[in-house]
Amino acid sequence: GAGVSQSPSNKVTEKGKDVELRCDPISGHTALYWYRQSLGQGLEFLIYFQGNSAPDKSGLPSDRFSAERTGGSVSTLTIQRTQQEDSAVYLCASSSQISGGTQYFGPGTRLLVL
């Protein structure tokens, strides 16, 4: 079956520009997560959506980062006024249980801010 998909797979942008990253979770998965992996680091939690509940945004590094999830399915992570330190792989995951479901990851979006 279809897994988590993300687009674009790669994004190169200039410092100061805004970018949007998209995630399509596995159909029927109610939970959706965004992580990022900087070079040589582990995955860092950014934000969590569960059904119609208010998202947990505690991992977002600054107010330049925002995310939304429309219709309980597709999610968009937006980074405004990108900085070079935003360069990383942004990974999306989804799961089918509130807290216990295995998280299934997409292939990631590699963001490079010049």
Added chain:
Amino acid sequence: DQQVKQNSPSLSVQEGRISILNCDYTNSMFDYFLWYKKYPAEGPTFLISISSIKDKNEDGRFTVFLNKSAKHLSLHIVPSQPGDSAVYFCAARGSNDYKLSFGAGTTVTVRA
């Protein structure tokens, strides 16, 4: 702060031998632990997990051991195969939490 640590960034092992990957954690509230495997240009894929009520979980060639008192877990791969060459991430969370805390990963290279 890094709550999950994988102190070995890389591991090289001969095909057929055992691979042992180690992971330490600092948060005593963690009680569910997972290992993910990641190939280049792909997302991490779930490999095996263990709950704190157990000290061992086995799935084919993969076994995870948990030592709660030492806040340490390990992944054993026996026998190692060339297709096991990948980055392995250790992850942990609390029982009622959903956020995973990840280690920095260990790159395993299986030599033919």
